[in-house]
Amino acid sequence: MRGLELNFASTHQTENPLGFSEVSENKQLLIAIVVHSAFYSGFIFTIFPSCIITSSLFFSFLNSINLS
Known part of the structure; x- marks a missing residue:
């Protein structure tokens, strides 16, 4: 049983739990600049007029990519 626990611990993914690729x-930074430019120029509203995109969604996106 000890070997199984060690094997599980060595394969268990802790740093990237959701499976997103490392960027x-x-x-x-490039993604944030492009999204920021598109959002504030109204380009997103032109492409997706039926979508309601709020600034809180935009800022939650910026927080999720963790630029610091």
């Missing part, structure tokens, strides 16, 4: 900081 470099430069790519995160």
